[in-house]
Amino acid sequence: MIFDLVIYVLIGIGLFFNILAGIGLLRFPDVYTRLHAGTKCTTFGSIFLIGSVILLGLKMWWEKDTNGSVLALHSALALVAILLTNPVGAHAIARAAHRSGIKPAQAVIDELSEEPMNVTTDERRGGD
Amino acid sequence: MIDVYSTYLIVVIALSFCVILAIVRVLRGPTAPDRVVGVDTINTIVIVSMVAFGTAFREIIYIDVAIVYALLSFISTLFIAKYLQGGEF
Amino acid sequence: MKAFIVTTIVCMIIYLILTTGSGTEVLGLWSFIELAFGLLLSVLIGFIARSVFVKDSYRMLNPIRWFLFLGYLIGPFFLAITKANLDVAYRVITGKINPGIVRIHPDLKTDLGVTMLANSITLTPGTLSVDIDEDTNDLYVHWINVDKKALERKPVECKYICGNFPKWIRRIAE
Incomplete structure (x- = not known):
């Protein structure tokens, strides 16, 4: 009974963050902030949803069902694949967006565009 | 009374709601990278819903498909990004 | 062999x-x-x-590094991911953003270390790695809520962006 409750809580947290990712994709103003929502929230939600599947598999294994071990190990492998590939993909998209000339919206500072202009350090040293 | 396994069917329905939200972004996105962000998010959600489906029907083969789908979608995202940024391949 | x-x-x-x-x-x-x-x-x-x-290089064959990596994943990394998602949830709901792209100098030497740091930065609060300077291993980071205090010194100090992650990663991968 308590075990079922734990699984329901994990599913709830995972679903909340996945839906939040969808809403964030719609609400944020430009590519970079959308990537924040689309990468972080789906990764975190996946950790909890697949974590609940792994717990369920371990419980099946405990009850002498060999399907349980397969379920737990393969889901863990899927989770590792998501954890490894998601940030790298986000980094690739962000770099491609910046190189194709998209500026961050409402930006306070953009040091990547003003690259050669790195005089502030020397100025401050002179001032001190 | 619903058991734990059929709860995962509800999870799949909720996840397809997220996919609809991301599809709206893919259709509306003003620039190409916006659409790629939407597709990337859809890929991750589809992987998770495949795992949930496999648990609901107790079919391990769906989870194997999810692993292969994760790796293939990663490669496709990298190639689209490479294409968008231009320059040499 | x-x-x-x-x-x-x-x-x-x-x-x-x-x-x-x-x-x-x-x-x-x-x-x-x-x-x-x-x-x-x-x-x-x-x-x-x-x-x-x-x-x-066979540095990563050392089992101590594997246990350090596991400890890093379970301890500081998971804490940071949790904080990151609560932060993103707050920003999705209220819509308050103050973004910018800043340059940090983590001072890591190996490719593996820089890869780990860039992935960690992408998953931690309010930051997303955008580009890398191949010569000096400097990272350009998109920051969703720029701190005015951090901009006084350039390049921006690592502690504002990623806490003490560079220290952990230096212990694991270098």
Whole structure:
């Protein structure tokens, strides 16, 4: 009974963050902030949803069902694949967006565009 | 009374709601990278819903498909990004 | 030779995970034929891919580094991911953003360390790695809520962006 409750809580947290990712994709103003929502929230939600599947598999294994071990190990492998590939993909998209000339919206500072202009350090040293 | 396994069917329905939200972004996105962000998010959600489906029907083969789908979608995202940024391949 | 053995063992472990439940002869999880075929395939792949998988340093063979990595994942990294998602949830709901792209100088030397740091930065609060300077290993980071205090010194100090992650990663990967 308590075990079922734990699984329901994990599913709830995972679903909340996945839906939040969808809403964030719609609400944020430009590519970079959308990537924040689309990468972080789906990764975190996946950790909890697949974590609940792994717990369920371990419980099946405990009850002498060999399907349980397969379920737990393969889901863990899927989770590792998501954890490894998601940030790298986000980094690739962000770099491609910046190189194709998209500026961050409402930006306070953009040091990547003003690259050669790195005089502030020397100025401050002179001032001190 | 619903058991734990059929709860995962509800999870799949909720996840397809997220996919609809991301599809709206893919259709509306003003620039190409916006659409790629939407597709990337859809890929991750589809992987998770495949795992949930496999648990609901107790079919391990769906989870194997999810692993292969994760790796293939990663490669496709990298190639689209490479294409968008231009320059040499 | 060492590279060949390492690659074969890693391939074998992945094969074992993917074929659990194929039989009940070995430890109740694998069958003999499956194990023999897996060994054959891993030796073949280890021979082909030995120079791709291992790059002339065997630093990561040390088990202490593996345990440090696990501790890093469970402790500071998971805490940071949790904080990051609560932060993103707050920004999705209220819509308050103050973004910018800043340059940080983490002072890491190996490729593996920089990769780990960039991935950690992408998953931690309010930051997303955008580009890398290949010569100096500087990272350009998109920051969703720029702190005015951090901009006084350039390049921006790491502690505002990623806490003490560079220290952990230096211990794990260098």
